[in-house]
Amino acid sequence: MKLRLKVWRQKSANDKGYFEDHTLEANEHMSFLEMMDVMNEELIQQKKEPVAFEHDCREGICGACSLVINGQPHGPMQGTTTCQLHMRHFNDGDTIHIEPYRANAFPVIKDLVVDRSSFDRIIQAGGYISVSTGQAEDGNAIPINRNDSSLAFDAATCIGCAACVAACPNASAMLFTSAKVSHLALLPQGKVEASRRALKMVNQMDEEGFGRCSNITACEAECPKGISIDNIARMNREYLSASLVGEEK
Amino acid sequence: MSLNSNIPPGPMSDKWTDYKSKMPLVSPDNKRRLEVIVVGTGLAGASAAASLGEMGYNVKCFTFHDSPRRAHSIAAQGGINAAKNYKNDGDSVYRLFYDTVKGGDYRSREANVHRLAEVSNDIIDQCVAQGVPFAREYSGMLDNRSFGGVQVERTFYARGQTGQQLLIGAYQALSRQISLGTVTMYNRHEMLELVVVDGKARGIIARNLTTGKLERFAAHCVVLGTGGYGNVFYLSTNAMNCNVTAGWRVVKKGAMMANPCYTQIHPTCIPQSGEYQSKLTLMSESLRNDGRVWVPAKLEDAKAIQEGRKMGKDIPEEDRDYYLERRYPAFGNLVPRDVASRAAKVECDKGHGVVATGLGVYLDFESAFERYGKSKAHSMNLHNPSTEKIRELGVAEIEEKYGNLFEMYEKITGENPYKTPMKIYPAVHYTMGGLWVDYNLETNIPGLFALGECNFSDHGANRLGASALMQGLADGYFVVPYTIGPFLSKEIRTPKFSTDLPEFAQAENAVKERLQNFLDNNGNQSVESFHRRLGKIMWEHCGMARNAEGLKKAIGLIRELREEFHKDVFVPGTMDEFNPELEKAARVADFFELGELMCVDALNRKESCGGHFREESRTEEGEAKRDDENFAYAAAWEWPDVKNDPVLHKEHLKFEAIELKTRSYK
Numbered sequence: 001m002k003l004r005l006k007v008w009r010q011k012s013a014n015d016k017g018y019f020e021d022h023t024l025e026a027n028e029h030m031s032f033l034e035m036m037d038v039m040n041e042e043l044i045q046q047k048k049e050p051v052a053f054e055h056d057c058r059e060g061i062c063g064a065c066s067l068v069i070n071g072q073p074h075g076p077m078q079g080t081t082t083c084q085l086h087m088r089h090f091n092d093g094d095t096i097h098i099e100p101y102r103a104n105a106f107p108v109i110k111d112l113v114v115d116r117s118s119f120d121r122i123i124q125a126g127g128y129i130s131v132s133t134g135q136a137e138d139g140n141a142i143p144i145n146r147n148d149s150s151l152a153f154d155a156a157t158c159i160g161c162a163a164c165v166a167a168c169p170n171a172s173a174m175l176f177t178s179a180k181v182s183h184l185a186l187l188p189q190g191k192v193e194a195s196r197r198a199l200k201m202v203n204q205m206d207e208e209g210f211g212r213c214s215n216i217t218a219c220e221a222e223c224p225k226g227i228s229i230d231n232i233a234r235m236n237r238e239y240l241s242a243s244l245v246g247e248e249k
Numbered sequence: 250m251s252l253n254s255n256i257p258p259g260p261m262s263d264k265w266t267d268y269k270s271k272m273p274l275v276s277p278d279n280k281r282r283l284e285v286i287v288v289g290t291g292l293a294g295a296s297a298a299a300s301l302g303e304m305g306y307n308v309k310c311f312t313f314h315d316s317p318r319r320a321h322s323i324a325a326q327g328g329i330n331a332a333k334n335y336k337n338d339g340d341s342v343y344r345l346f347y348d349t350v351k352g353g354d355y356r357s358r359e360a361n362v363h364r365l366a367e368v369s370n371d372i373i374d375q376c377v378a379q380g381v382p383f384a385r386e387y388s389g390m391l392d393n394r395s396f397g398g399v400q401v402e403r404t405f406y407a408r409g410q411t412g413q414q415l416l417i418g419a420y421q422a423l424s425r426q427i428s429l430g431t432v433t434m435y436n437r438h439e440m441l442e443l444v445v446v447d448g449k450a451r452g453i454i455a456r457n458l459t460t461g462k463l464e465r466f467a468a469h470c471v472v473l474g475t476g477g478y479g480n481v482f483y484l485s486t487n488a489m490n491c492n493v494t495a496g497w498r499v500v501k502k503g504a505m506m507a508n509p510c511y512t513q514i515h516p517t518c519i520p521q522s523g524e525y526q527s528k529l530t531l532m533s534e535s536l537r538n539d540g541r542v543w544v545p546a547k548l549e550d551a552k553a554i555q556e557g558r559k560m561g562k563d564i565p566e567e568d569r570d571y572y573l574e575r576r577y578p579a580f581g582n583l584v585p586r587d588v589a590s591r592a593a594k595v596e597c598d599k600g601h602g603v604v605a606t607g608l609g610v611y612l613d614f615e616s617a618f619e620r621y622g623k624s625k626a627h628s629m630n631l632h633n634p635s636t637e638k639i640r641e642l643g644v645a646e647i648e649e650k651y652g653n654l655f656e657m658y659e660k661i662t663g664e665n666p667y668k669t670p671m672k673i674y675p676a677v678h679y680t681m682g683g684l685w686v687d688y689n690l691e692t693n694i695p696g697l698f699a700l701g702e703c704n705f706s707d708h709g710a711n712r713l714g715a716s717a718l719m720q721g722l723a724d725g726y727f728v729v730p731y732t733i734g735p736f737l738s739k740e741i742r743t744p745k746f747s748t749d750l751p752e753f754a755q756a757e758n759a760v761k762e763r764l765q766n767f768l769d770n771n772g773n774q775s776v777e778s779f780h781r782r783l784g785k786i787m788w789e790h791c792g793m794a795r796n797a798e799g800l801k802k803a804i805g806l807i808r809e810l811r812e813e814f815h816k817d818v819f820v821p822g823t824m825d826e827f828n829p830e831l832e833k834a835a836r837v838a839d840f841f842e843l844g845e846l847m848c849v850d851a852l853n854r855k856e857s858c859g860g861h862f863r864e865e866s867r868t869e870e871g872e873a874k875r876d877d878e879n880f881a882y883a884a885a886w887e888w889p890d891v892k893n894d895p896v897l898h899k900e901h902l903k904f905e906a907i908e909l910k911t912r913s914y915k
Contacts, residue, residue, distance in 0.1 A: 012827075029522050031661075037527055037777070044775040044830070049821045052829055054315065057488040058528045060657065061413055062319045077660075084660045109459055110827045117436060120316050124428040128421035129380045133300040133726045136371070136378035140335065143389025153382035153407060156414060160318055183380065190380045 001026050001092040005039065007051055008099045013107040013115075019097070028088040032075065033058060033065065035087055036098075053112040060084040060224065063159030066166070067112055068099040073163035073222045081161065081224040101162060103171035105209045116162050118208040119176060125204035126197040127180040129190050148186050155183035157225045164219035164227075170211030175219035177205050178235035179227050185238055195242035202239050252505075252885060252900045255687040256360040261906040262343075265364040268688075269731055273738035280305035283737055284468035284745060286453055288440045288495050290317030292412075292718060293701025294474030295419035296725025301472075302426030304730060306737075309466055310423070310432050311455055313439040313490065313832075318420045321476060321488040322721060325412025326533035326654065327396065328404035329376075329718040331369040336393050340401040342366045349716060350907050352398040352585050353681070353709020354859035354875060356508070356883070359906055360688060361706045368727040369719055373405055375726055379418040383407050395538055396714035398585035398914070404715045409533050409654045415718055419725070438464070439832065440495045441763075442756040443471065443502045443697065450499075450697035451746050454756045456764075458832065461825040463757050465748035469740045470696040472729065473499070474721070477680035477702040479512065481840045481847065482792070483784020485677035486518060486531040492836035493843050496684055496703050504692045505885040505898060507685035507705035509843065510851035513712055513860050514793050515678030516542075516589035519661055520609040529676040530661055532612070533654055534714040537582045539617035539647065540671070542589070544601035544610050546570040551601045561603065561611050561670045572596055580914040587711045587860045587873075588914060590675035594793050595871070597674070604672050613670035618643030675793060679717060681708045681860065682850070685885040685900070689732035690724060693885075696736055700724035705883065710859025764824055767834040772817035776833045779814045783807065783837070783844055791848050796864040800852040804845055811841040842891055849886070849895055856880045877909050 003024045010017030024042070026035045033055050040050035056064040060081040067082045069075035075085045090096065098112065106114040156179070164175035181198050184190030190197075213232065220229045257268040275283065283306055287298040290312040298310040314320065334340040345366040350357055373391070377383065383405050384392040393402040407414040426432040437458040444452035444467070452467040478493035479485040500506050517532045545551045546568050553559035572592055574581045584592075593610050596602070603609050622643030626634040634642075644667050648655065658666045684692050684699040686706055691698050701721040708716065790803035814837070822828040857866040857873035858880070866874045881902050888895035 027523070027525075030525055031527075034525050034527050038525060041775055041777060044777075044819060044821065047819065047821065050830060052827060056314070056319055056490050057321060057324045059324055059530050060660075061324050061410070062321070062488060064315065064319050079656075080660060084657070086660070086663070088663060113827065115459075116315060120318075120424065120434075120436070123421065124424040126428075128425045129378065130425060131375075131378045131422075132303040133296075133375060133422075133730065134371075136374035139333070139373045139377040139383075140390050144385055145389055146385045146387050149382050149385045149389075152380070153414075156380075156382055156417065157410060159413075160316065183382070187380050187382065189378055 001028060001087065001090065003090070004095040006095065006097045009051065009111050010108050012110060017108070026087050028086070030087045031058070031083060032069070032085040032087065033083050051112065052110040055083055058083040061159060063161040066101050066114065066161060066163070068101060068166055070097050073101065073166040074224050079224055079226055101166035103165050103210070105171065105173070106162065106165065118210070119160050119162060119173070121208060122173065122177055122201055122204045123180065126200035127184070129184060130193060142188050144187060152183050152186040155179045155186070155227065155231050158227050159225055161224065163222050163224060165210065167218040167222035168211065169216060169218070170214060172213045172219070173205050173208070173210040174213040174232050174235070175223065175227055175229065177201050178231040181235040181238055182231040185234065194238050195245065198235055198238035199242045202235070252685070252693070252898050253687060254358060254900055255689060256358070257688065261359065261363050264360055265367055272731065272734050274734055275738050275741060277305050279741040281307070283307065283740060284309065285733070286466060286468040286471045287311070287474065288453065288471070289320065289474035289476060290314070290420070290423065291320035291322035291474055291476055291701060292416055292419055292721030293725045295320070295416065295423045296722050297472055297474055297700055297729050298432050299419060299422035299426050300726050300730045301733070302429070302431035305431065308426070308432040309435065309468060311435045311438045311440060313437065313458060315436055317423055317434065317436070318417065320416060321491050322416045322718070323413045324488065325718055326409045326531065327535040328394065328406035328411045328715040329372065329415065329722070330396070330403050330715045331373045331405060331719065332366055332403060333370055333373060335391060336402045338401045340403050344401065345369060345403065347907055348399045349707070349713060350709065351912055352711055352713040354711050354912055355709065355877070355881070355904065355909050356858055356902065357707055357709030358883070358902060359904060363906070364728065365707050365720060365723050368723045371727055372719060372722045376415055376418050379422060381407065381414045381418045394535060395583065397534055397537060397583045397589065398580070398713045406535065409535070409651055412718060415722065419722070441498065441760045441835065443499045444752050444756045445502055445694065446746065446750060446752045449695045452748065452753060454753070454760050456760070459827055461823070461828060463760055465753045465757060467746035467748050467753070469743060470698065470733065470736060472698040472700065472733070473684070473703050474700040474725065475703045477683070478840070478843055479677045479680050481783070481844050482677040482787045483781050484521065484526065484529050484788070486515060486529050489528060492839070494836050494839045496699070497839040497843055499684065499692065499694065499697060501889055502694065503887070503889055504694050504697060505685040505887050506682065506846060507883050507885040508682040508710070508850065509847045509886065510791065510854060510861050511681035511710045511859060512677060513586055513679040513681060514590045514675045516586055516593055516675050517612060517673045518676035518678070519658065520604050520606070520672055520674040530657065531676070531678060532658060532671065532673060534586065536612060536651060536654065539650070540582065540612040540614050541571055541616060542573050542582055542610055542612055543569045543571045544596045544603060548600050551603065554603045555605055555607055557605070561613070570601070577914045584914045585711055585713060590793060591862060593675055609672040609674045611670040612673045614647060614666070615670070617647060621646035679712055681705065681710060681712055685883070689735060690729055691732070691736060698729060698733065700729055710861055764831060764835060767818060767820040767831060768822070768824060770818055770820065772819045774817050774819060776818055776820065776830060776837050779810065779818060780837045780840070782810055783840060786810070787844050787847070791851050794862050794864050795851050797852060800848045803848045807841060807845045807848065814838070814841060846886055846888060846895055850884055853884060853897065854880055875911070881909070
């Protein structure tokens with residue numbers, strides 16, 4: 001299949017970016033990133049600089065790959081990361097636009113690579129259970145309702161790729177933040193500091209420059225792991241009750 | 250140089266407890282004055298950094314990723330072992346210890362493995378406390394499943410994403426310490442050199458991958474949790490950026506690499522589909538709980554399938570060869586990985602493969618659909634359900650257990666595994682070899698520790714399923730926080746090191762020179778193309794089966810290719826910028842040297858054991874034949890300078906608690 005690619009190039013956060021045209025011969029068994037590998041190999045053969053993009057596990061779990069493909073984070077397939085997207089979902093002669101995530105909180109490092117360390121700082125603000133190594137009791141000491149455990153798991157499958165932010169017109173990080181708040185609040189071990197956690201994480205989210213949530217739900221639609229917006233409702237409940245009571249000292 | 254494993258005295262089951270009670274400690278006040286560098290944020294690195302931070306040490310932690318959460322531990326699917334005996338099926342610390350030593354084909358150090366089994370239960374407790382959502386039964390209790398090479402159910406799991414959940418647990422513990430200021434985190438920093446001062450590991454040179462600048466970091470000791478080197482084969486289930494560089498740089502400084510030839514080829518991966526392929530994808534071993542492996546018994550059927558004239562479902566039951574069940578009736582589809590992989594190779598080499606390339610076998614869930622469907626129908630009080638209804642119920646049960654794996658399979662292959670059996674083939678997955686460490690997990694360079702997959706210690710010549718997660722977390726949460734004490738307790742009067750010391754300048758200059766050479770080279774071939782060629786040599790001659798002639802040939806080929814690489818590689822861009830090609834070049838350069846050492850080690854080890862199968866050493870039935878008389882040792886190689894030959898040091902393995910015998914799964 002013959003493709004026309006329009007790929008975003010940008011030397012650094014402070015430089016101006018632009019779309020660069022490439023034509024490429026690909027085949028349908030390739031993954032999208034393997035198609036990009038082929039493009040980069042051609043650029044290297046021409047002694048040009050390859051396009052920088054983030055990737056690692058290439059099996060949809062590390063969350064490193066990003067890319068906005070034809071306007072959609074992780075491309076056209078639902079529930080699929082860029083690295084799991086295959087060229088069989090494109091047609092011969094297609095033009096494909098490839099861009100980085102665009103959000104104030106994610107400055108471009110180079111080409112398609114952005115800095116998502118703001119997500120780490122949201123977790124550092126309280127996305128954990130404050131238990132040190134060696135303090136644990138037996139794993140079966142507290143039975144956990146299978147349904148709660150399963151809901152917590154669903155929230156915990158977030159891979160931190162930030163597609164939710166890229167999909168949101170406000171560049172809000174509510175889905176990411178709420179997934180962590182929910183995961184931990186649903187478990188008895190995490191319930192203890194649930195309110196405090198919600199307050200701190202939401203404050204950090206605001207500080208990082210993410211936008212407000214206006215219930216557009218594009219985040220849920222584009223999330224490669226199917227994280228539900230129910231989590232946002234759960235976080236809002238925790239946040240609201242925490243705001244009423246005030247943060248414990 | 251003689252190797253001292255520092256195994257504590259006493260009976261096997263008391264060693265760790267006695268040692269812990271008597272080892273030197275560092276007081277809280279002194280801990281605050283001591284600095285520790287941790288490289289890597291996978292299960293081993295993140296859990297170590299978090300635990301050391303909690304204890305009060307000043308920790309600097311490094312990852313080349315954009316976030317600690319991206320480490321490749323995240324991709325582990327199946328589960329984590331522990332000797333809880335929640336199933337009441339006869340499990341115990343001894344049995345986990347025994348299974349691991351036997352599974353490793355009697356090539357691991359008994360005392361380390363026993364300690365691993367002892368702390369396994371603490372890991373589960375710790376992870377539950379951190380909020381890891383393990384699978385549970387309706388009672389609210391933790392669920393277990395079974396993995397290869399064992400006859401009990403001791404594997405804890407979180408659907409097919411156990412590694413992800415455990416890593417996020419460790420990442421969150423690490424994040425907590427970062428917020429408390431006990432750990433300083435350096436994302437996008439790659440360790441490119443170890444700094445040794447007066448014979449002790451005292452710092453590293455790291456490249457800030459965003460700016461490209463080289464930076465110096467000093468500490469009282471250095472802990473590596475930098476993972477395995479499977480990517481030397483180019484195609485493997487490892488993530489694209491997994492590399493041996495941190496581990497190899499310390500070998501160049503005098504650390505020893507032990508048993509580098511022990512590579513785990515995982516039996517259940519998605520077969521290769523084309524030349525452009527960048528990596529292979531694992532299908533969890535847990536699938537062998539319910540899937541049956543088979544190939545067509547008749548060659549003409551196999552040929553028809555390879556040519557697309559027939560499908561798996563066209564082959565009648567009596568013409569299918571469930572070769573694992575036939576050859577290994579006691580363990581069946583759940584034989585250890587090395588055994589299952591070799592058996593697949595044997596069938597495919599005979600021409601029974603089921604994909605176009607001939608390199609693939611079926612993993613079939615049809616009988617599991619039926620079994621689960623019947624059970625479900627029974628529990629729903631459905632009498633005389635139709636075959637379709639049973640299948641429908643069975644599919645739903647399997648989906649609950651392995652849904653994400655089936656989905657992943659479909660995404661990659663475009664085939665629906667609920668309708669047609671999966672096709673699988675072995676692929677490089679894990680490396681049992683690694684840096685030689687003693688009982689304290691300390692390498693032969695004082696103050697340099699190695700944890701998790703990057704050390705050699707616990708899995709012998711073959712790792713059992715669900716044991717990598719166990720070892721990574723054991724080392725990080727429950728071993729190194731103690732065993733770092735004997736070293737650091739002697740350093741309480743040592744002031745902080747300045748990075749202005751000549752040793753740091755020297756190390757930094759060495760890195761600068763190495764990187765600049767790649768950039769000045771202006772050759773014609775990409776790094777990737779060299780890596781691919783190296784991988785092919787390794788797979789062909791140092792893969793699932795090895796022989797002396799092939800290994801000698803491979804050593805020659807690797808040397809030639811290495812020379813060509815240094816002459817003709819092209820790396821664009823400059824040093825002082827974000828430059829992924831330059832990162833890759835430095836990593837591939839190290840893979841060349843490691844690859845050669847793997848072949849040297851494989852050539853030296855004339856026996857077959859675990860994942861290392863020497864064609865010259867097999868029984869009349871074609872099974873691997875170990876040679877305990879001559880090879881019951883760990884081979885630790887010293888190779889600081891590639892201009893000289895590597896020097897072999899032997900750590901002889903003594904078996905006190907377990908009798909050495911032929912491994913049988915029949």
